[in-house]
Amino acid sequence: MNHTYNLYRIFAVAVLSSSLILLSCATQQILPFNSEYMGEAKKHMNYLASDDMRGRNTPSPELDKSAEYIAQQFKQYGLEPVNGSSFHTYNLQRTKLGDNNSFSVNLGLETISFALNQDFTLLNQSTTVAIKNADLVFVGYGITAPEYKWDDYANVDVKNKVVVMVSGEPDNADSTFFAGKRFTRYTFNNTKARIAQKNGALGMIVLTNPKTDARLRRNTAMHIDSNAGAGALRYISPNTKPFAAISGTTKLMETLFSTNDSLKKIILTIDSTKTSNSYSLRYTTSVTLNYNNEKVPVKNVMGMIRGTDDNGEYIVIGGHYDHVGVHLDSRKDSTATTPPDSIYNGADDNASGTTGVMLAAKALAGMKQKPKRSIVFVCFSGEEKGLLGSQAFTAECPLDITKCAAMLNMDMIGRNNPDSLSLGGGSRSPEFITLTTELNKSIERPFILAENIESYFFRSDQANFASKKIPVIFYFSGEHKDYHQPGDEISKINFDKLLRTTQLCTSTAWKVANLEYKLKYIPQGTEE
Numbered sequence: 001m002n003h004t005y006n007l008y009r010i011f012a013v014a015v016l017s018s019s020l021i022l023l024s025c026a027t028q029q030i031l032p033f034n035s036e037y038m039g040e041a042k043k044h045m046n047y048l049a050s051d052d053m054r055g056r057n058t059p060s061p062e063l064d065k066s067a068e069y070i071a072q073q074f075k076q077y078g079l080e081p082v083n084g085s086s087f088h089t090y091n092l093q094r095t096k097l098g099d100n101n102s103f104s105v106n107l108g109l110e111t112i113s114f115a116l117n118q119d120f121t122l123l124n125q126s127t128t129v130a131i132k133n134a135d136l137v138f139v140g141y142g143i144t145a146p147e148y149k150w151d152d153y154a155n156v157d158v159k160n161k162v163v164v165m166v167s168g169e170p171d172n173a174d175s176t177f178f179a180g181k182r183f184t185r186y187t188f189n190n191t192k193a194r195i196a197q198k199n200g201a202l203g204m205i206v207l208t209n210p211k212t213d214a215r216l217r218r219n220t221a222m223h224i225d226s227n228a229g230a231g232a233l234r235y236i237s238p239n240t241k242p243f244a245a246i247s248g249t250t251k252l253m254e255t256l257f258s259t260n261d262s263l264k265k266i267i268l269t270i271d272s273t274k275t276s277n278s279y280s281l282r283y284t285t286s287v288t289l290n291y292n293n294e295k296v297p298v299k300n301v302m303g304m305i306r307g308t309d310d311n312g313e314y315i316v317i318g319g320h321y322d323h324v325g326v327h328l329d330s331r332k333d334s335t336a337t338t339p340p341d342s343i344y345n346g347a348d349d350n351a352s353g354t355t356g357v358m359l360a361a362k363a364l365a366g367m368k369q370k371p372k373r374s375i376v377f378v379c380f381s382g383e384e385k386g387l388l389g390s391q392a393f394t395a396e397c398p399l400d401i402t403k404c405a406a407m408l409n410m411d412m413i414g415r416n417n418p419d420s421l422s423l424g425g426g427s428r429s430p431e432f433i434t435l436t437t438e439l440n441k442s443i444e445r446p447f448i449l450a451e452n453i454e455s456y457f458f459r460s461d462q463a464n465f466a467s468k469k470i471p472v473i474f475y476f477s478g479e480h481k482d483y484h485q486p487g488d489e490i491s492k493i494n495f496d497k498l499l500r501t502t503q504l505c506t507s508t509a510w511k512v513a514n515l516e517y518k519l520k521y522i523p524q525g526t527e528e
Helices: 007-012 035-048 051-056 061-077 189-198 214-220 250-257 260-273 347-365 388-395 430-440 454-459 462-466 495-513
Strands: 087-097 102-106 111-113 120-123 129-138 162-166 203-207 232-234 244-248 279-289 291-305 314-320 374-380 404-410 420-424 448-450 472-476
Touching: 035 051, 035 061, 035 347, 035 495, 051 061, 061 291, 061 347, 061 374, 087 388, 102 250, 129 203, 162 279, 189 203, 203 250, 203 279, 244 250, 244 279, 250 260, 291 347, 291 388, 314 347, 314 388, 314 495, 347 374, 347 404, 347 495, 374 388, 374 495, 388 462, 404 462, 404 495, 420 454, 420 495, 430 448, 430 472, 430 495, 454 462, 454 472, 462 472, 472 495
Parallel strands: 129 162, 162 203, 203 244, 314 374, 314 404, 404 472, 420 448
Antiparallel strands: 087 232, 087 291, 102 111, 102 279, 120 244, 129 279, 291 374, 420 472
16 A cells, blocks of 8 residues: 555544545555544444443344434435335244154164153254154264365265264364364354255254263253243244254163263264264154244344446445343342343444444445445344344345345454454455455554454354355454443443444455455355
């Protein structure tokens, strides 16, 4: 870059043109934010993360108020509605297990039945399903991971069968093998279910790894409690196929493998040899699950800048605007004179990223020059419930999802070291990282960038776009002690970092929207 732009000098400028000035050279384009943007950032944060918004839970009246506020800002900044609407309304299902449910295993000479919530529980990936005498196949960890040259499904046919697996992933001291002792995305049941369904399985049974620790159990055992009055919230797309997802106890483990030690030896051998071991169990299973689903309408908020090209391509700048609400039991049994804070304000998570999306909309809509590709701004709901808003958006997109050329996501961009920033998505689209890294060099106080958040990749909304083979980039400033705590408040936000991150994301979006070609996507084995 021929010129260096000082963010603080920009903030000090009293008046700029009403249109944002584009500073550029042959290869770089950096969008400066004037002092007005600092005021806008604080205004948005003070609204979204206020106690009045009561943590923006999905669903809640406060989430709806936040959606109206964001839509109003998009309109004020000059964005067009998308297909005539500022909202993408989708239905979540409030799920409660009904009656007449059963699960049994046929061993040949006898059939053993298992009791719900005593011998097994149901994972969040379950739907209404009726499976009759399906073959059982053991698939180790139930993982297909091309980057680690690992495939538990390589030598077995699981189509129209039920797969049995253990929780977690291969454990090895080698840091290049499933990240050593750290978790990767393959630990989580959503990933395991996606892989099982991709291979044609009717269901999966997850047994607690006999050599694992309590920490892993907490991370993998996301169960539906069939006795819960409210039930679980899920998004069930029109294309969702029936699927059984079961977590088994010791009784089920010993039914299938004789003893806990038998399974433990198998897993220890898999880990030590770094070799999968999948085979037919020679048993069959029957599963009947009946769910009662109540529709719950929820909104994503959207707006767009129409591009000059007429080929229908667009990019998405997004961030989730929901959080986790209010801890209703926080005052219970308290003897303190001042009751503890019960509101999870979610300032960093993710009022910061939502503010970034709104500021990006203001910056790009204010430019005289229009992009080649359209730019769509989306604030997602339901992220904290399992990326549900972005799942719905990509499954029933108001635009042609095959025309989405890229997605940029901002999630938690206002805390920790003011000069460090993490990027995700590089293994899927290295050029995306290269573009933002080059643009980063052109701002005053460039960030120290790190690609160290693969374990977080499937915990934010860009993951659902990646599942559609859309190039993505994820801007993230890292977790902190206030993550999902009442202490995540505005007073702890570094507004300078929030603005610099937004500036980098917005400039990258402008660059990608005007490329003469589409960024390439490198499949990772977990796409649809």
